[in-house]
Amino acid sequence: MPELPEVEVTRRQIAPLLVNRRIVSVATTRPSYFFLTPPRTLRDRLLGRIVVGLDRHGKYLLARLDDGQRLLLHLGMTGQLFGAGATSVRLLSATGRGSLSPEAQATGFSPDGHTHLRLSFSDGGPQLFFRDTRKFGKVQLLGPDEASERLARLGPDALSVGARHLYASSRGRRAAVKTLLLDQSVLAGVGNIYADEALFLAGVRPSRPARRLTRPDCVRLLRSLKRVLRRSIETGGSSISDYIRPDGSDGAYQDERRVYDRAHQPCQRCGTPIRRVVIGQRSSHFCPRCQR
DNA sequence: AGACTAACCTGAAAGC
């Protein structure tokens, strides 16, 4: 369940392991739909490249390469990026690349049969691993022109979108507002946990038809959403089912959630038991009294 | 176009 905050925390922790390093070997598991770009092609086109930056849009990570290609990574449900196999941290810092945090070394992760991608670098430092038990994650290499085309399917990043956009997108939609928030082509980055949390904070019931949102509703909803997302990034994300940070530690936002996975427990604001319903094939949690 | 469904995958948890 990595959503925007977990992906952002991952981006920040993994960037030092990737940026300004030259790829010298690419190891993968067998071809599968996990590899939108086949392993062979990946290897051919990644060897010798230097990563010049690591960006995020919604739940996607995009590694920019020195030849203009972009490596797109999606963590799906259970994807984890981590570094390991450091042979010389000192070498890295000595070459002026910035030092890797000590935590980045001892991750508690270890490569196994679910580790689908391994990158090694010319400095002999830590390798980068992409592990994904359920293989809902994605790896795709895009040419300079393909990247924007691929991202065009996504709406603006949830952290940078305005209430007007949400209001406009909600017009004429009979489906639940919860579904709207989860629609990555409307806004990118929101998943099940933060949709529920934002709706609670805004006092909006997840089942409300999107077209019934007023402008003020949209303002409150977006404000709540950003607050929840920012706070989660601050606390390292939610470690609810599978997610742990690249450095191996747990996030802490799960301790702050108000409704997600709290069915039958009292609402922290009014004491009414939290309810769970299914909307758009997703479990949704809300307070029947605080959310209308 | 929007709305709804099934499929992809695996491990944990619940059911028997």
Added chain:
DNA sequence: TGCTTTCAGGTTAGTC
């Protein structure tokens, strides 16, 4: 105890 079923979730292809 041990086998079987159910469930979770992000995305996409397919159908109406």
